[in-house]
Structure formats: C-alpha cells, structure tokens
Amino acid sequence: MQKAEKKSKFNFDELKIGATSLDPAIRKKVFQEYFEMFEEFPSYLFDNEHGADPRLSQTIEDIKKDPATTDKMQRGIATLLQRLPPVESDASSNR
Secondary structure (H helix, E strand, O other): OOOOOOOOOHHHHHHHHHHHHOOHHHHHHHHHHHHHHHOOOOHHOOOOOEEOOOOHHHHHHHHHHHOOOHHHHHHHHHHHHHHHHOOOOOOOOOO
C-alpha cells in the first residue's frame, strides 16, 4: 500500500539559510512556509536583543503588504510584533 504524498522533513539549517538570506523574496517565502507548518514566524533566528533585526522587519512588512496574506498570518504578525522590540536603527547599532 502506497502512502499519500509525504511532507518533507524539517531542516533547521535550510530554514536558517533561507530565513536570514539577503534576498527579501527568499526570506518572505521561507517565513510563509514556516508559518504554514508551525503557525508562528522564525524570529528567533535573528538577534533582536537591541531592537528588531532590519531583515526581520523588512520581511514582516513584505508579508503584511501582500494582498495574498491570510488573516491568520496577519494575526500571527500582530502577535510577533507585540513580542519584538522596535526596529534597530543605524544610529543605535553603534555599540
């Protein structure tokens, strides 16, 4: 008996590479796929101690502005934003 289409296994290393990519389109796709699997976003991959990482902030904005983003994902973004510190500016990154 053949099993139905099997989902690919979760690969943390691939997730980290994609989610922290310099390419905004790759980050957005990885964030959306991660949300579909886990119903949260992989913000833990970024150093957000002194403010939200700019790549994370840009990815969140890209997902928020996408008309195809589901209400469930929009609520996930709102929840994430409540937990994150404000975006780190260039001036505050001179530690």
